[in-house]
Amino acid sequence: MSEPLPSIAQRLRNLNERQLDAVKKIDGPLLVLAGAGSGKTSVITTKIAYLIQTCGFKANSIIAVTFTNKAAREMKERVVGMLSKQESRGLSISTFHNLGLRILRKEFRRAGLKEGFTLFDAQDSLSLVKEILDKEFNGQMDAAAYCQNTISNWKNDLTTPQEAMTNADTEEFLLAAQVYVQYQRYLRAYNAVDFDDLILLPVSLLMADEELRDRWQKKVRYLLVDECQDTNASQYELIRLLAGFRRCFTLVGDDDQSIYAWRGARPENLERLSVDYPNLKLVKLEQNYRSTKIILKAANTLIANNPHIYDKALWSDHEEGEPIRIMVTRNEDAESERVAAEIQSRHLRHEIPYRDFAILYRGNHQARLLEIKLQAYRIPYKMNGGTSFFSRAEIKVLMGYLRLLVNPSDDNAFLRIVNVPRREIGPATLEKVGNLASERGVSRLEAAGYKALEESITGRSLKSLQDFERWMLTLRQRLESGASPVPVIEQMIHDMDYYGWIQEQTSSNKAGDRRIENVRFLLDSIQRMMESAWEEDENAGLDQAISKLLLIDMLERQEEEEDEDKVQLLTLHASKGLEYPHVFLIGCEEELLPHRNSIENDDIEEERRLAYVGITRAKKTLCITLAAKRRQYGEEIDCMPSRFLDELPEEDLVWEGRGDEGESAKKERGQASLSALKAMLNS
DNA sequence: CAGGCTTTTGTTTTT
């Protein structure tokens, strides 16, 4: 009993006039300025369906890019729901980084990479920078983070190591530039790329190689980009290169929601677009379908304090809604407590499901206290962006093994795991291996098998080192002779008694079981990934599965599968693109919401946009909290209310806990804690 | 070489 899918004509009827303009413009460059909650996702998804069903585009000739996996997945789900299986085959909706990876997997040889190259995450690249500083610059270790950051910025700006060297005009820049040169050399030697390379390398390839550029430009007939105010210089260049002479694309963005300038995003790209493409068509989406009038007005009033590239006037025909509550509490403890009590009481009194609440905050550490209080009230919650799946020790170690298995040149992985679990291979031994490796110009793993080591390394260490090398070799040979990867991995796990080691490392059996489950989950995901790659007819290899998995937030995926009714905890950054009926925005204080560093750097505008993003997540109610005192570094600090509170329309705010609240608010609060108390007794 | 202990360091935001 399959319901007939709504026809594309019906879907188009659900759009407003502006949205329809945006969908129907298909023959040239288009920029859609989409205010918060103006239905831009509908525009993008409907447009993809329209391109395929009405305009006869093949799904595999359309590329859509977003910034987060969550957004990409959601979008793909919606589009696939509109199309038949036939029609949606080969449709590519992914993040920028996934797209770059896909290009690189096809063209890696031209970028000087070998089969099975690995993807370095932020931690890997930091330890690589440290290694370089240690070896080549006699240990200016304190500069590591700075160098890493500077190098990343250069890459995002398409600055080559040579250019960085030439332009370095301070001591710091010079050091960073020198490290940059070495860093790229080491990366290639390790047969590895970092996150930024996923964009940078495809861009350089497309620029340098005409044949390759031609091929990709022929392949990509239409391009759609979401959140394009967040594109950095290299991503913008990638768009231009892929769009090519055809110049057919839809970019969607909102300069008021640009909150990633700190990692190289260039909201000016929106402006530059009309220079680079003089016949650019501009469509503004200004009707907000998400929030109440009061919430929208507050957001508009706040953001009016920022300068604008394009003027926008968001309006809504929803009802006025409730005023915005501002809760002032004694300290951060009371703040979390009040939020938890409030949620529990509203859940019980109005039967609002937990999933309708979101708590937003500036920094991840703020979630700690919340977790404690929510647990105390037995409120189920889901934290987004906490410890990522891949930073869990048991996963990190196993990933190290997998990387080394796939890419024996990956010295970083080698160093991370040779002695985990303990094999009595310590720093002294490893140094000798390292020396030999650089002497002979081979990887550390390969050097570990060399006879020459027998002179400098003694008994036990030598033996376990050689055993290790031979063991890895055997496993790799099995993989190369076409064995299916997961059984090989299972063999490996068995050989080193990995599960036993995990249990040993873990205080309680229960926690150990949980960790083993995580490992199993990783194996499952690899298996699934291999199967789906097979279906898509890509040449499926373990290396591809691994780097794809690294780009996906698995934690998210894991929990998405359960149909959960949980309060959502997220950072303001992570909340972009999402919406919730009831939003709590906590920690609205000077030095925290305009963050201290941003105040110092005079970077208030981006902080204001961050607050704007937070406010515009709310559909029905918004509650902003702040504490009078807060613990910091052990001592109690007096907090000032955020300047952004002064920029909200006063007539729509209701203050609580400031000493001048009305009787009704006090009564409400009493009731809130009473209900919460009952809830605790019941459970 | 490993594990436990003391000292020191430090808090944006993330693909």
Next chain:
DNA sequence: CAAAAGCCTG
């Protein structure tokens, strides 16, 4: 006040 890094002993 916490986590991480460094120090020292078995």
